[in-house]
Amino acid sequence: MRYGRGPDVLRDLGFSLAPGSFHFITGPSGAGKSSLLRLIYLAARPSKGLIHLFGHDVAHMPVRERPHLRRRIGVVFQDLLLLEHLTAFDNAALPLRLAGHQPPDYRNDVAELLAWVGLGQRMHAMPATLAGGEKQRLAIARAVVGRPEILLADEPTANVDHEMALRIYRLFVELNRLGTTVLIATHDQDMVARSGRPALHLENGRLSLRPPQGPAQA
Numbered sequence: 001m002r003y004g005r006g007p008d009v010l011r012d013l014g015f016s017l018a019p020g021s022f023h024f025i026t027g028p029s030g031a032g033k034s035s036l037l038r039l040i041y042l043a044a045r046p047s048k049g050l051i052h053l054f055g056h057d058v059a060h061m062p063v064r065e066r067p068h069l070r071r072r073i074g075v076v077f078q079d080l081l082l083l084e085h086l087t088a089f090d091n092a093a094l095p096l097r098l099a100g101h102q103p104p105d106y107r108n109d110v111a112e113l114l115a116w117v118g119l120g121q122r123m124h125a126m127p128a129t130l131a132g133g134e135k136q137r138l139a140i141a142r143a144v145v146g147r148p149e150i151l152l153a154d155e156p157t158a159n160v161d162h163e164m165a166l167r168i169y170r171l172f173v174e175l176n177r178l179g180t181t182v183l184i185a186t187h188d189q190d191m192v193a194r195s196g197r198p199a200l201h202l203e204n205g206r207l208s209l210r211p212p213q214g215p216a217q218a
Contacts, residue, residue: 001035002047009035011205013049017183019149022176024192025185026210027202033185034078036202037152040183041073042066054149071099074148074180078155080139082127088114088134089123092141099146110145117141117171133164140171150181157188165191 001010009032017023025033038044039051042058051059053069061069082091093103093110114123117137127135136156143151153172157165169191176182186192192199199210 001032001039001044008047008205010039010046010202013207015200015207015209017150017181019181020176020179022172022182022197023184024195024197024199025183025202026187026189026192026199029187031202032205033202034154036207037075037154037183037185040150041075041152042070071095071146072149074143074146074151076136076139076143076151076153076156078158080135082135082138082142084127087124087126088119088130088138091127091138092123092145094142095146106145110141113141113145114138118167133160133167136160136164136168137171140168144175144180148180150183151175153182153184155186156184157186157191169195 002008013036025036027033035044039046040053042053046059049059050057054072056069058066058069083094086094089110092114093106096106096110111120111123114120117140119134119137119141122130122134127138130138136159140153140156143153151172156172157168160168165188172182172184196212198212201208201210
């Protein structure tokens with residue numbers, strides 16, 4: 001993958017994620033972690049090569065056929081991208097609204113999800129009034145409200161303290177236990193080491209698998 005006429009950001013990568021697996025992506029700043037996630041959630045196309053997602057060759061798939069695959073992928077963006085004019089409830093429910101569902105059909109499910117991520121008492125709050133950890137958990141709720149098969153997260157604990165980072169990590173663990181495939185890009189080497197999960201290490205445009213460094217912790 002390259003941007004414009006620049007050098008390759010990613011090259012000669014080959015890996016697969018088994019359904020229900022849990023991996024981190026590690027690597028220095030600028031290594032291409034976010035670019036790799038963009039390829040997986042279909043926000044970018046590879047300059048060359050193949051990407052198979054849910055059994056489909058998405059690298060050459062027509063644009064009009066991509067939305068139905070995107071709905072099977074949840075994304076927690078590094079910049080969160082919450083809509084400031086919507087309440088926490090409406091932010092979390094947005095993917096369902098865009099998919100054509102009506103409020104009576106999802107009201108209870110969204111309220112239950114927000115309670116599960118610890119925002120049950122904050123569902124009517126505006127994003128500007130939420131603390132950093134609350135915003136992160138709201139972004140996670142929005143990413144999983146459609147029950148995606150794959151959850152991608154780009155630096156989801158970058159701007160929170162250690163205690164909140166651990167709480168957010170535990171949410172990912174619970175989602176994985178429910179069957180969601182999880183892939184997290186992070187600089188938090190301590191969290192990776194403590195998790196006991198394998199990491200895909202990206203550096204100089206190439207990817208290597210690093211086995212778990214310790215026992216898994218919930």
